[in-house]
Amino acid sequence: MARTIGLTSPSGRALRGVSNTVLVLIGLCFALPLAWLLLASFDPTATLTLKWPSGFTLDNFTSVLTPDLAWLPLWNSVLLSGGCAIITVIVAVLAAYPLSRYRLRINKPYLYGILFGTCLPITAMMVPVYSLFVSLNLIDSLWGTIFFMAASSLPMAIWMMKNFMDSVPIVLEEAAWADGASMMTTLTRVVVPLMRPGIAVVFIFVFVQAWGNFFVPFVLLLSPDKLPAAVSIFAFFGQYGAVAYGKLAAYSLIYSVPVLALYVFTSRVLGGGSALAGAVKG
Amino acid sequence: MSSLTHPVTTGTRGRGGPSSPRPRRLGRTIGRSAPLIPSMVLVAVFLLGPVISSFYGSFTDMSLTGSAAAGAKFVGFDNYVQLFQNPDFLQSVWLTVLFLVGSAIIGQNVLGMGLAMLMRHGHAVVRAVVGTLVVTAWILPEIVAAFAAYAFFHDKGTLNELLALVGIHGPNWLYALPMIAVILANVWRGTAFSMLVYSAALTDVPDDVTESAEIDGAGGVKRLIYITLPMIRRSISTNLMLTTLQTLSVFTLIYVMTAGGPGTKSSTLPILAYQEAFKFSQLGLGTAIATILLVIGAIFSIVYIRALKPEVD
Numbered sequence: 001m002a003r004t005i006g007l008t009s010p011s012g013r014a015l016r017g018v019s020n021t022v023l024v025l026i027g028l029c030f031a032l033p034l035a036w037l038l039l040a041s042f043d044p045t046a047t048l049t050l051k052w053p054s055g056f057t058l059d060n061f062t063s064v065l066t067p068d069l070a071w072l073p074l075w076n077s078v079l080l081s082g083g084c085a086i087i088t089v090i091v092a093v094l095a096a097y098p099l100s101r102y103r104l105r106i107n108k109p110y111l112y113g114i115l116f117g118t119c120l121p122i123t124a125m126m127v128p129v130y131s132l133f134v135s136l137n138l139i140d141s142l143w144g145t146i147f148f149m150a151a152s153s154l155p156m157a158i159w160m161m162k163n164f165m166d167s168v169p170i171v172l173e174e175a176a177w178a179d180g181a182s183m184m185t186t187l188t189r190v191v192v193p194l195m196r197p198g199i200a201v202v203f204i205f206v207f208v209q210a211w212g213n214f215f216v217p218f219v220l221l222l223s224p225d226k227l228p229a230a231v232s233i234f235a236f237f238g239q240y241g242a243v244a245y246g247k248l249a250a251y252s253l254i255y256s257v258p259v260l261a262l263y264v265f266t267s268r269v270l271g272g273g274s275a276l277a278g279a280v281k282g
Numbered sequence: 283m284s285s286l287t288h289p290v291t292t293g294t295r296g297r298g299g300p301s302s303p304r305p306r307r308l309g310r311t312i313g314r315s316a317p318l319i320p321s322m323v324l325v326a327v328f329l330l331g332p333v334i335s336s337f338y339g340s341f342t343d344m345s346l347t348g349s350a351a352a353g354a355k356f357v358g359f360d361n362y363v364q365l366f367q368n369p370d371f372l373q374s375v376w377l378t379v380l381f382l383v384g385s386a387i388i389g390q391n392v393l394g395m396g397l398a399m400l401m402r403h404g405h406a407v408v409r410a411v412v413g414t415l416v417v418t419a420w421i422l423p424e425i426v427a428a429f430a431a432y433a434f435f436h437d438k439g440t441l442n443e444l445l446a447l448v449g450i451h452g453p454n455w456l457y458a459l460p461m462i463a464v465i466l467a468n469v470w471r472g473t474a475f476s477m478l479v480y481s482a483a484l485t486d487v488p489d490d491v492t493e494s495a496e497i498d499g500a501g502g503v504k505r506l507i508y509i510t511l512p513m514i515r516r517s518i519s520t521n522l523m524l525t526t527l528q529t530l531s532v533f534t535l536i537y538v539m540t541a542g543g544p545g546t547k548s549s550t551l552p553i554l555a556y557q558e559a560f561k562f563s564q565l566g567l568g569t570a571i572a573t574i575l576l577v578i579g580a581i582f583s584i585v586y587i588r589a590l591k592p593e594v595d
Binding site for chain 1: 311313314315317318320321324325327328329331332333335336339393397400401403404405408409411412415416418419421422423424425426427429430431433434436438439440443444470502527530531532533534538551552555556559560565568569571572573575576579580582583584586587590
């Protein structure tokens with residue numbers, strides 16, 4: 001480690017002291033906006049300023065957790081993100097298999113296309129996507145939105161999935177192949193069970209992205225009963241944001257919990273925190 | 283990240299010999315590429331379709347309502363000519379560049395690198411706590427991060443309260459200095475990515491190299507400039523590319539904090555495209571802006587892919 005030298009010399013100790021001080025200061029700056037979310041959500045008289053709650057209350061949470069305000073939008077988010085993640089994972093596993101296992105002429109252009117797709121600025125596309133959805137009569141369609149979100153997360157998912165599949169040894173597949181198993185049987189019975197953690201990482205990665213996506217459902221969905229939490233929370237902000245800060249913070253926290261939990265789960269249990277984090281090569 | 287950068291394990295390829303007769307081989311190739319079809323269909327319909335129609339649509343006068351909504355006419359480069367004469371657009375280009383340079387290229391990269399380096403010398407507890415805080419700002423859903431940033435920079439928000447403590451009457455950030463507010467907010471939100479990339483890159487720098495430089499009398503700054511930075515230059519270039527691409531498509535953060543305002547004082551290109559298309563029903567103009575953004579994104583992608591070329595080959 002680099003600090004073997006640092007620990008013994010006085011300059012090293014000073015360096016550590018300075019590093020710690022600077023780190024704590026930066027950490028404080030990062031913490032302030034987050035602390036507001038947390039404290040305001042329990043504060044009966046929350047304002048926009050970070051302050052110690054004037055009392056401790058769960059009213060903000062209970063008054064937000066009504067069927068119309070939170071439960072239905074959260075359920076819509078589950079449908080949207082879950083549907084998107086399931087479709088993406090199935091399609092990505094299928095696509096990753098030939099890319100990882102065979103030497104096909106199409107592989108190289110296909111992978112370049114995929115890489116290119118991972119870089120597309122999806123926000124920039126929303127205006128033309130809206131026009132496309134109007135002409136396909138898909139505006140306000142949950143399925144249309146799910147399929148679009150699946151398509152836009154596919155490039156990254158295929159790229160991740162191929163890399164996970166590359167690290168699965170081929171020996172067992174060869175045995176299955178020798179026993180006369182077809183390609184699909186080999187894939188579903190041998191490869192998929194072997195790469196379960198990788199599939200879980202891709203699933204969670206796509207799910208979290210879709211869960212946090214505001215702009216796509218904001219543009220493509222209209223009916224209030226179809227809107228996911230990301231959009232309904234924004235509507236709440238527009239209507240009551242200027243008065244009900246505590247409730248806004250509470251709603252924000254409820255909406256964020258699944259994402260935070262999945263992140264912790266992925267990094268602790270699956271050991272793929274950095275994979276989820278980066279997903280992209282450094 | 284390392285789990286994703288594995289080179290393809292040797293020996294995973296080449297099922298079936300090269301000597302099979304031709305017709306069988308063709309059928310087999312088709313059979314073997316069949317699993318690629320669903321992904322190709324999805325991408326073709328939902329990504330390629332809009333991109334192509336975007337290029338085409340930017341040459342028409344289509345709009346959401348009114349007479350032009352029924353049948354869009356081909357108008358050539360009119361939308362682009364109109365765009366480049368539009369002061370809002372020119373301002374928006376400048377704001378986008380400002381946003382990219384300020385929050386991605388300088389803010390996130392420099393702060394991310396600084397954090398990654400400080401973390402190496404920091405106390406384990408400090409490291410864990412600060413790391414968690416930085417990463418939390420980044421994994422929170424964008425709209426929640428935007429609310430938190432909104433509250434922080436609001437006229438009656440935390441920042442001005444803090445400034446008041448030291449006797450400074452802070453400005454109304456979201457109105458008087460909207461670009462500063464959204465740039466700082468995006469640095470707050472996005473630095474974690476650069477920090478993680480650079481932390482991973484720095485652990486890959488062998489210690490003996492920096493140690494021998496230290497023994498040769500190279501000071502901290504010299505070691506950084508001549509040893510460390512050149513050794514992680516590949517990570518720096520890919521990270522610059524990726525943060526630029528991510529920042530180019532930031533919409534929610536700005537939309538929630540300022541909605542592009544006051545007026546269009548913080549309308550970066552994605553916001554302007556949205557406003558033109560949906561607020562002013564100028565779908566053709568909005569599409570033209572989207573097309574320009576796609577072209578910029580494509581240029582960055584190509585540079586990025588060239589850097590990653592060895593991974594594909």
